[in-house]
Amino acid sequence: MLFSSNLVAIVGAGEQPSLSPRRLCLFNTMSGNALRELNFLTSILAVRMNRKRLVVLLQDKTYIYDINSLTILDTIDTVPNSKGTCAFSPSLDGCFLAIPASITKGSLLLYNVMELQLHCEIEAHRAPLATMVLSSNGMYIATASEQGTMIRVHLVSEATKSYSFRRGSYPSTIFSLSFGPCSQVPEILVATSSSGSVHVFPLGFAINQRSSRRSGGFLGSIMPDSISDALDPAHHHIVHNAAPAGIKSYAVIRKVDRVSDPSTSEIVACRATLAIITYNGYFQEYTLSLNNHNEFSRSLDREFNLMTVITDNDVRL
CATH class of the missing domain: 2.130.10.10 (YVTN repeat-like/Quinoprotein amine dehydrogenase)
Incomplete structure (x- = not known):
């Protein structure tokens, strides 16, 4: 591994609003607390991150965040990518x-x-x-x-x-x-x-x-x-x-x-x-x-x- 982190990104699945595939929660595994929550208009297909960036892929858009502040830095319009x-x-x-x-x-x-x-x-x-x-x-x-x-x-x-x-x-x-x-x-x-x-x-x-x-x-x-x-x-x-x-x-x-x-x-x-x-x-x-x-x-x-x-x-x- 190039780095280790206490952060885990979890994407929900199911019918309940709290388990929506459009919802991403960022957890601190040391404290067990949810740090932030992000909600999207369509299902999340893939999530990637490192020490500085959080990347969230939807079917036709990709969002890049600063992982510390969760400020959105860039939005990329993409071709349909149903498999993420x-x-x-x-x-x-x-x-x-x-x-x-x-x-x-x-x-x-x-x-x-x-x-x-x-x-x-x-x-x-x-x-x-x-x-x-x-x-x-x-x-x-x-x-x-x-x-x-x-x-x-x-x-x-x-x-x-x-x-x-x-x-x-x-x-x-x-x-x-x-x-x-x-x-x-x-x-x-x-x-x-x-x-x-x-x-x-x-x-x-x-x-x-x-x-x-x-x-x-x-x-x-x-x-x-x-x-x-x-x-x-x-x-x-x-x-x-x-x-x-x-x-x-x-x-x-x-x-x-x-x-x-x-x-x-x-x-x-x-x-x-x-x-x-x-x-x-x-x-x-x-x-x-x-x-x-x-x-x-x-x-x-x-x-x-x-x-x-x-x-x-x-x-x-």
Whole structure:
């Protein structure tokens, strides 16, 4: 985590006025008191926050607040966004919000919520966006469209594509994308999909190898991105049957340990802790190991049914 906070934003659900999906309450978990309440004309679809900003997404508007005073700082009119699709980087140095820019194609808008201005628009896919995620430092954004065959990664500062990964040849719904924690280039990106598998992309190694190839060869320097993407190796690994096919699942990279070559200080391998939770109540934790030769291994460390654990009041949680 980049920061910790005693604040929790809770959105209601149900028919009672106090549980309205148009009502947001900001709670202090230390005191148990509600600090402020915000009410909107339509349902709240997503909430994001950091030390300085609170972001509330509705279907066709996005509100940015100062989190200390809850003064509204900006209102953004958006295209219809019924699923609340967005990405947010909590870093104050690269605090960006990404939201869809179109309902017919996979373009997105990136806002700097600290400076309260539009940073850029990125055309990432031909089909509408299904999900996206920003790296924790706000340097990279990964996207997937409703087709789900390609995962694309862009460098935020220049709005340029850094890499494209092919997940598969057949369409699939991408449920989640997650970068590993990073200071510069994140070493790993994972995606969960309706196929039930988790797809693992060694991002740092792929970007470094692509940069070397482009800078070292004439053909690489003049080739259009669309052609070079097709020629690039997949750099793709799969954790099969991590969840039942069709069941929503979310994955988070909780930790990444890097292994350097002492003689060059180059990162030659990394080990990541992957946590997966599914909508049918299961939790899994894997250890993933990969290196710059595209060799990959994984081991399942823990697996249990959350509903059973909660019912049994198991103290291990």
